[in-house]
Amino acid sequence: MRRYATVAALSTTALVAGLAPRAQAASAPTPPTVTDQGLLNPDRPCGTQADHPSAGQFTMFTVHTVGTNPPPSPTTSFAMWPDGHPDQRTVIGSSIGANPRLQVDLRGYADGTVLAWTAQASDVSGPGPDGAVCYLTVDNTAPPTPLVSSKKYATANYPGTGGAGVPGNFIFDTGGSRDVTSFEYSVNRMPVAAGNPVAAPNHPGGRAKVSVAPSSSGSEYVEVRSLDAAGNASDWTKYTFYVRDSAPFATIDNAGIGLTSHIRLQAISTDVTSFGYTVDGGPETRVPAIGQKATGSLVFTSAGTKTIVEHSYAGKKLAGAHTDRIVVTDAPGVSAAADPISGRPETFTLTARSVGVVAFKYDFGGDQQRITADADGSAKLSWTPPAGGTYTITVTSVDGAGHESTPAVQTFYVIDAHPNVGINDTPVLGQPIEVFLWTDVPGVTGFVYTFDGGTQQSVHGPNAAVDVVPRHAGDSPFTAQGVLADGTLTPPTTIQLSVPDAPGVTLTGPYGNSAVAGRPATFTLVPPTQDVVGYQYTLADGTSGTVDEATITYTPADPGYGSLTVRGVHRDGSLSADTRVDYIVLDPQIDTWGIYENGWFAFSGDLMDVTVTYLWHVNDGPVQETPADPDGYGTFVQYAAQDGENHLYIQRVFTDGAVSPLQDVSF
Known part of the structure; x- marks a missing residue:
C-alpha cells in the first residue's frame, strides 16, 4: 500500500502571469x-x-x-x-x-x-x-513523560517550604529512557519571549537539574515534558509545590538625590532574624529584625529607576526575596494640606529632593514666582484659588549655585465654594420645574434659596432638589447658598430660569392630569405677560377657536393621544409665542379577558386606580356588583352561561360616582 x-x-x-517585458540582460539569467x-x-x-x-x-x-x-x-x-x-x-x-x-x-x-x-x-x-x-x-513515538522532584520544594501543602525568591533545584528524570534528548519546562505557565527553557539530561537515560526561584508565596507549579531527537514531545507533567510566606516586603520613603531615604522592612514569618537590601546590584546592607520588622537608610547618588532587592534571613539561611523599583528624581515634593476650595487660602508644602536647596520657583500657569527655602530645605506656600476648576502647579528647586532641579508638575482640582445649581428641562410658564442643588464643599448640611424675589426657603442635605413655578415670561432669578454646620453660608450662585413668551398650560381631567374619553377636560391658561387679553388655540382633532377667559373646556371623543397649541393675544392684537401640550386620553371602557370555557372573566384597563365597582350581568341574568381589586392586575369574576352565543354587559363606577358607558361583549 x-x-x-x-x-x-x-x-x-x-x-504571476503576464509579466511586463524586461530589459535585455547582459547575460542569460x-x-x-x-x-x-x-x-x-x-x-x-x-x-x-x-x-x-x-x-x-x-x-x-x-x-x-x-x-x-x-x-x-x-x-x-x-x-x-x-x-x-x-x-x-x-x-x-x-x-x-x-x-x-x-x-x-x-x-x-x-x-x-x-x-x-x-x-x-x-x-x-x-x-x-x-x-x-x-x-x-x-519516528512518531513520543518519549515517556518525565519524573519531577525537588528537595527544597517537596510539599504542595501549607505552610510550604523555601520562600519567594529562594532558589530550589528541580530534578527532571527520564526514567531510564535513552530516547529523551531534552526537557522543556515552564514555571506557572509564564510566557517567555524566546520560548520555554530547555534542559538536557546529564547522559542518555539520565536526569537534568534546573534551579527555579519562585516569584511569590503560595501554590506554584512547574510543568515539564520530554523531547526526543525526532522532535516528538511527551505529555506535560505538572509538579505542584507550596512556597512559604517568608519573603520581606518594604516601604521606601524616597527623599531624592543625595539625601537620606529610609526603607522599612517587614516579614510575616516569625523565624526571620534579619533583613538585607541592595540597590542596583550593589553591596548588601544587613539590618537586624525586631519583631519581624527593621528600618534601614539609603542615599541615592543619581536620578533614574533604581532596583532594590530585599532579603529576609532566618539565621544565615535565606528565607525570601522581593524586588522593588522606584524612580529617583530631584524634582521637589509638592503636597497640599487638604482639598483646595475657591476663595479660601491653601497651603502647599514644598520639599527639596536634592542637597543645598535655598529657594523654590513656582507658577500656577502664569508668571513664575520665587519663595525662599527654610534651613531644612522646605517651604510653605500660601495660595488662594480664585475659582473652582482644574489647576496645574509647576515647581523647581534652586541650589546655592543657581542650578534648577527637574520641574515637579502637579495637576489638582479646586472645589468651587459656590454651590452648583442646574435644571434638566426648559421652564414652562405656570408649570413646576425641578432645580437641582449640590456641592463638594465639606461640611455643607443644606441650602437656602430664593426664587424670583420671593421669600428665602431652605432644604436639607449636600445634594437636594426643589420645585419652583415661574409666574411670568422672561428671566426669573434663582439664588442658592450652601449652609455649613456652624450656620455660616457659602458664596451664592444665581441662575436665570428663562421662560419663553408663551402661555402656561395646565390640564385637569376628571382624575388628574390626563383626559378621559367622553369626559370634559379643562385646560387652565396662564398669561405670559399682563397685557394678554385672550388666547387662540388649536386641538389635535382640528377644533380651534379664540377665548377671552383663562380656561378651555374640551371633551375628547376617543382614547389615545391629543395635543393643544395655544397663543396669547396681546392688547395690541399681536400674538405671543405658542405653547404645545401633548396629553394622554384614557379609555373608560373595560378590557375583558379570561378563559371563557372555564367560567371566569377578568376586568382591567385604564383608570383601574379610580375604579370602585364593576356592574355586570350575563344575558338576562341579574346585575352583579363586584368590588374592583385595587392591588392586582385585574378583577376576576365567575359566571354561568349556556352553550352557544352569550353576552356580557358591563359598566364600572368611578370614585366620583360617574358610571362608564355600557359595554356589550359577546362570547
Whole structure:
C-alpha cells in the first residue's frame, strides 16, 4: 500500500502571469539553486542514506535559495518519496522566499520508514536544479513523560517550604529512557519571549537539574515534558509545590538625590532574624529584625529607576526575596494640606529632593514666582484659588549655585465654594420645574434659596432638589447658598430660569392630569405677560377657536393621544409665542379577558386606580356588583352561561360616582 504525507505549508503562491517585458540582460539569467537543506525544531542537517536524523509527526523542512534575478522571490517546491522508490516521488508543497520552510505531517508513515526528500527553486528564469537528496527515518513515538522532584520544594501543602525568591533545584528524570534528548519546562505557565527553557539530561537515560526561584508565596507549579531527537514531545507533567510566606516586603520613603531615604522592612514569618537590601546590584546592607520588622537608610547618588532587592534571613539561611523599583528624581515634593476650595487660602508644602536647596520657583500657569527655602530645605506656600476648576502647579528647586532641579508638575482640582445649581428641562410658564442643588464643599448640611424675589426657603442635605413655578415670561432669578454646620453660608450662585413668551398650560381631567374619553377636560391658561387679553388655540382633532377667559373646556371623543397649541393675544392684537401640550386620553371602557370555557372573566384597563365597582350581568341574568381589586392586575369574576352565543354587559363606577358607558361583549 502506497504511503503519502499530508502537508501544511507555511506560505504558498503562484507565479504571476503576464509579466511586463524586461530589459535585455547582459547575460542569460541563471535559475536559482537550493543549499543548506535541513530540519527544524530540533535543528538537524540534511542526512545521507547511511547517516541521517529521525523525524516525526509535524516536521519542518527548510532550505536556502541562491539566485541573482530580480523579484519576485523564488518559489521552492519540496518533493519526498520512500527510500529506494524514486518512482513514488511526490511534490508535497511549496513556499516562497530566500529561506522557505514547509511543515510536513509524517503521521501516515510507520516508525522506521526511511524517506528521501529534496527541493527545487524556480523564478522568472525557470526552474533550477534539484538540491541534494536528504534522508530521514520516521519516528512518531513520543518519549515517556518525565519524573519531577525537588528537595527544597517537596510539599504542595501549607505552610510550604523555601520562600519567594529562594532558589530550589528541580530534578527532571527520564526514567531510564535513552530516547529523551531534552526537557522543556515552564514555571506557572509564564510566557517567555524566546520560548520555554530547555534542559538536557546529564547522559542518555539520565536526569537534568534546573534551579527555579519562585516569584511569590503560595501554590506554584512547574510543568515539564520530554523531547526526543525526532522532535516528538511527551505529555506535560505538572509538579505542584507550596512556597512559604517568608519573603520581606518594604516601604521606601524616597527623599531624592543625595539625601537620606529610609526603607522599612517587614516579614510575616516569625523565624526571620534579619533583613538585607541592595540597590542596583550593589553591596548588601544587613539590618537586624525586631519583631519581624527593621528600618534601614539609603542615599541615592543619581536620578533614574533604581532596583532594590530585599532579603529576609532566618539565621544565615535565606528565607525570601522581593524586588522593588522606584524612580529617583530631584524634582521637589509638592503636597497640599487638604482639598483646595475657591476663595479660601491653601497651603502647599514644598520639599527639596536634592542637597543645598535655598529657594523654590513656582507658577500656577502664569508668571513664575520665587519663595525662599527654610534651613531644612522646605517651604510653605500660601495660595488662594480664585475659582473652582482644574489647576496645574509647576515647581523647581534652586541650589546655592543657581542650578534648577527637574520641574515637579502637579495637576489638582479646586472645589468651587459656590454651590452648583442646574435644571434638566426648559421652564414652562405656570408649570413646576425641578432645580437641582449640590456641592463638594465639606461640611455643607443644606441650602437656602430664593426664587424670583420671593421669600428665602431652605432644604436639607449636600445634594437636594426643589420645585419652583415661574409666574411670568422672561428671566426669573434663582439664588442658592450652601449652609455649613456652624450656620455660616457659602458664596451664592444665581441662575436665570428663562421662560419663553408663551402661555402656561395646565390640564385637569376628571382624575388628574390626563383626559378621559367622553369626559370634559379643562385646560387652565396662564398669561405670559399682563397685557394678554385672550388666547387662540388649536386641538389635535382640528377644533380651534379664540377665548377671552383663562380656561378651555374640551371633551375628547376617543382614547389615545391629543395635543393643544395655544397663543396669547396681546392688547395690541399681536400674538405671543405658542405653547404645545401633548396629553394622554384614557379609555373608560373595560378590557375583558379570561378563559371563557372555564367560567371566569377578568376586568382591567385604564383608570383601574379610580375604579370602585364593576356592574355586570350575563344575558338576562341579574346585575352583579363586584368590588374592583385595587392591588392586582385585574378583577376576576365567575359566571354561568349556556352553550352557544352569550353576552356580557358591563359598566364600572368611578370614585366620583360617574358610571362608564355600557359595554356589550359577546362570547
